[in-house]
Amino acid sequence: MIGLPHFAHHQPTTLAQALKLVDQYGTKAKLLAGGTEVIPKLRCRALCPEQLISVNRIAELSVIEVQPGGDLHIGAGVRVSDVGRHAGVLKTYPGLAHACSVMATTQIRNMATVAGNLVNGSPCADTASPLLVYDARVRLASQAGRREVALDAFYQGPGQVDVEPNEILVTIIVPPLPEGSGSSYQRLSARSSVDMAAASVAARLTLDAQGSCTAARVAMGAVAPTPRRCPQAEALLADQAPDSEHVSWAAAAVAKGASPIDDVRASAAYRRAVLPVLARRVLEQCLIQARGGGR
Numbered sequence: 001m002i003g004l005p006h007f008a009h010h011q012p013t014t015l016a017q018a019l020k021l022v023d024q025y026g027t028k029a030k031l032l033a034g035g036t037e038v039i040p041k042l043r044c045r046a047l048c049p050e051q052l053i054s055v056n057r058i059a060e061l062s063v064i065e066v067q068p069g070g071d072l073h074i075g076a077g078v079r080v081s082d083v084g085r086h087a088g089v090l091k092t093y094p095g096l097a098h099a100c101s102v103m104a105t106t107q108i109r110n111m112a113t114v115a116g117n118l119v120n121g122s123p124c125a126d127t128a129s130p131l132l133v134y135d136a137r138v139r140l141a142s143q144a145g146r147r148e149v150a151l152d153a154f155y156q157g158p159g160q161v162d163v164e165p166n167e168i169l170v171t172i173i174v175p176p177l178p179e180g181s182g183s184s185y186q187r188l189s190a191r192s193s194v195d196m197a198a199a200s201v202a203a204r205l206t207l208d209a210q211g212s213c214t215a216a217r218v219a220m221g222a223v224a225p226t227p228r229r230c231p232q233a234e235a236l237l238a239d240q241a242p243d244s245e246h247v248s249w250a251a252a253a254v255a256k257g258a259s260p261i262d263d264v265r266a267s268a269a270y271r272r273a274v275l276p277v278l279a280r281r282v283l284e285q286c287l288i289q290a291r292g293g294g295r
């Protein structure tokens with residue numbers, strides 16, 4: 001087993017202390033949350049930071065709660081497993097709950113954070129697509145202040161997200177959903193659920209009392225350089241009373257909107273073939289929920 005490289009380890013207990021440290025060390029520092037990405041990269045020397053700054057002792061980052069206005073706030077230190085079993089997430093955001101309960105292994109889910117999953121910038125990050133369909137945004141803090149970025153603007157390329165070296169992602173903000181909403185997430189991996197997804201689709205539909213679609217969101221993972229929304233599929237569902245034909249057209253549009261590659265997890269052809277199947281499944285599930293059916 002290769003040991004870790006040398007670094008100074010900081011364990012601030014307040015956000016103010018952590019912000020001072022990232023401001024002081026900038027690109028020489030690496031933030032550590034669950035460490036499920038960072039520690040393996042340290043071991044193989046893909047990362048050699050001089051300073052490692054843990055966010056794990058900052059109590060204010062470990063809170064997940066629904067705010068009085070209805071927004072769900074997920075603190076950057078909240079573990080994936082805690083998000084997946086949170087009553088408010090299970091009730092209102094079943095796609096996110098599902099993603100948080102099926103990704104990786106129990107041990108990884110108990111350590112990993114949703115914030116780390118997003119900042120890591122992987123195209124196949126399991127929590128990204130469900131959060132995209134809920135119009136989530138991230139709140140970033142620095143010593144200069146705070147800013148919020150919509151999740152679909154946060155992803156800039158593979159492994160590239162909109163976070164400056166002197167910033168810390170503090171909260172993931174998920175807006176409340178209107179009545180008549182349904183949402184779902186499905187992923188496929190070629191080997192087992194422990195493997196990263198080879199393709200994934202999330203969707204959210206909101207229907208009015210007449211059954212017309214007032215909001216449609218569809219997003220995909222592992223089939224493009226970043227997790228991303230599929231506006232073509234969304235346009236085919238918006239303002240329609242979606243039936244099986246609309247679902248088929250939208251599912252086909254998801255496959256057309258993807259730009260998959262061949263890699264160790266799956267071929268581009270496999271990804272293209274499974275995308276419409278996943279899309280049809282999540283859209284059908286959304287419609288059942290939006291029409292008042294079970295989850």
Ligand SMILES: Cc1cc2nc3c(=O)[nH]c(=O)nc-3n(C[C@H](O)[C@H](O)[C@H](O)COP(=O)(O)OP(=O)(O)OC[C@H]3O[C@@H](n4cnc5c(N)ncnc54)[C@H](O)[C@@H]3O)c2cc1C
Nearest residue numbers: 031033034035036037038104112113116117119125126169
């Ligand atoms: C065996 C195994 C299986 C896995 N399976 C999956 C899977 O099925 N699906 C999946 O999506 N992922 C999977 N992963 C990847 C990983 O577990 C997730 O991406 C996880 O959510 C990362 O969270 P973390 O808290 O461990 O991040 P860390 O490793 O602590 O950090 C990840 C990155 O985010 C940065 N960071 C962390 N917190 C902050 C913050 N608050 N502000 C700014 N930057 C921050 C770190 O500096 C680092 O660059 C797997 C990993 C392993 C080892």
